[in-house]
Amino acid sequence: MKKQLSMLLAAGMAVSLLAGCGGTPSGTGSDSTATADTGASTAATGDATAITLWTYPIGSFGDSATVDSLIAKFNETHPEISVTVEYLDYTNGDDQVTAAIEAGTTPDIIMEGPERLVSNWGAKGKMLPLNDLWTDEAVADISATSENVVSACQWTDGNYYEYPLCMTTHTMAINKEMFEAAGALQYINEDGTWTTENFEKALQALKDSGVTTTAIVYCGGQGGDQGTRALVNNLYSGQFTNADHTAYTADSDANKKALQQLVDWANEGLITYDAAAQASDELQLFANGNVAMTLCWNASNQANYAESVTFTAMPVAFPSDDGVPELCGGIWGFGLFDNGDDAKAAASKEFIKFLCDDAQQGPESVRLTGFFPVRSSFGDVYAGTEDEARMAQFASFMQYLGDYYNVAPGWAEQRTAWWNMLQQIFSGVSVDDATATYQQSCTDAINGAA
């Protein structure tokens, strides 16, 4: 009897494991939750519409005090709408949203980019179309900055699932003093561009001067993978997807040549690859002065690391064979989850319009992100501010903004396949075989998304 009971207990313990697999978690992790409930001013009306906003840490939109003050301003004109905010991070945020979607507890508004709002949740029917926000005036104003922004916010079904606020280009950055000491600064043009040939010369100069770690091709995860994608695509002018974003093109001759070049440089000791490092690790090493350059830089990083670096972090473009880079872009804005409540949807749209379109608040909202406005009518939002000079450096790279391919189907699967492919290539698998495996994963993902 005892034995039977014991067996039953063991089976029970093992089977209880299943409890972790089934169903969907209803919690969304309240550790990072802060509430900016402005209901006090609305309670008197007795007719408040309560909406929720979830935001990833996009500039100061990850700071509760800043967002609280935005909501307070909004409530000056819309006391009938109360906004509750939850702050996500890039480590767990996607899991929290996924759990919320399955549990039916999604927020009304979410702030992120088209790769999530449009090609992921929008494509899966979880988002509300925002076509009414995209007036002719808005389309014209945003198109004047970049047609890519407009197309990135629109899914193939013709609906807009994101209303954008800001954008930027992702660049590299170098340790200027380290480059100067190595005599490598001469290989970078005044405008921050450089050729693949000169990039190699710079790497050699750095190595010859005793710099042990010149650049790290990090591939420990998907964080900051735009850096490695941009490096590979630019070296020999490859493209990440085809023109209509229906297929990935890592196996193009240009991309395979670039991947092989990286392996060769790693074998020669000119660069390092690290399958244990993600972009955050590489950035920290760069900030500590342990590595001569970073592949993951932008205006926001420049501001965030300004106090911790003891050298000049100089933003530069990715090297390309023709000297004309195509930089990855970042677009951030707002989307609405389809929660079946028209009143909340209408209130949410009011809040989005206030943040993005309001003549006074719009430019301020953009400044809070640390990036650039998608609306050309906003002009230089940093003019006359203490950030003017710093942002001017990055503004000069906007002319090199490349195709916004992040909206290709199967994007989430592709991201994992990408860093796995880099790991394979640097651990001895041939470029042909690794890219073939990557392409197969992407094809499966595209077919699965169809």
Add this chain to the structure above:
Amino acid sequence: MASKTKAAAAGGETLTYNQGTFRNSALVRQQTLAAYLFLLPALIFFVLFVVVPMVMCLVTSFLDYRMGKPLTFVGFAQYIKMFQDPVFLKALQNTFILVIVAVPAVTAFSLWVGSVVYKMSSFKRSFYRCVFYLPVVTGTVAVAVVWKWMFNKYTGLINYVLNATGIIHENISWLGDARFALGCITLILFTTSIGQPIVLYIAALGNVDPSLIDAAEVDGASNLQVFWHIKWPQIMPTTLYILVITTINTFQCYALIQLLTSGGPNHATDTIMYYIYYQAFKLNDYGYGNAMGVVLAIIIAILSAIQFKFAGSSD
């Protein structure tokens, strides 16, 4: 008259007996009802958060259940796909390696430390219990951050020490090199798993009847004989518990992988639990993730049953 009284008395006794039976059974019913009422809150939680998800997991493992797609019954297709999926097979292999290495190592090391510590004075015993239990209460994230720094290729302590002592001449990416990554994970898992077994062994060894040990020693038994014939049988239930719990925990190794390697390099540290998470939460393929969860549960149940069987037969 006398007989009437007797009969009445007899009847009265019978009545009294029947009333007692009635009262007893009523009391039992009342107590049972009260017990069930006390159990009810826990039972509701158990049903809602354990039984229902378990059933949902099993059911959805037979469905094509992906975000934004209609639910479709696919039978055993996901189970078949699983055993044709090279990443799952690699994760299965890595998980078994972890279990085969970590479980015996944790059990043996804990027994050794417990054997040494339980004889110490109360103060020293408490001290060592705290020391070895510290990684358990520290939290996986904090532990992972420290180990990540120690294994760091560029600024890590391990490379620094090995370089300084001349054992290596070039920094190694411990967590980024397929030759070392799983070994490093095993080592970290080992350090975070030994706390509870050590505490349990110290308690179990302290409860071994000293008169039996004295008697055996008087009879000339060696230390090994005393351990094998006196202590070992008495701590067998503890050993069994440690084996089962450590096996289950090792099979469920997820957080370390997520925090340190994301399954890399080149799937060298993928485990089943991490792959379940990846399929369900990264790719939103819940049906496939749940099918893997079912298979993992079956594997753990079988292994636990084997452990009980062996431990039972050695009694």
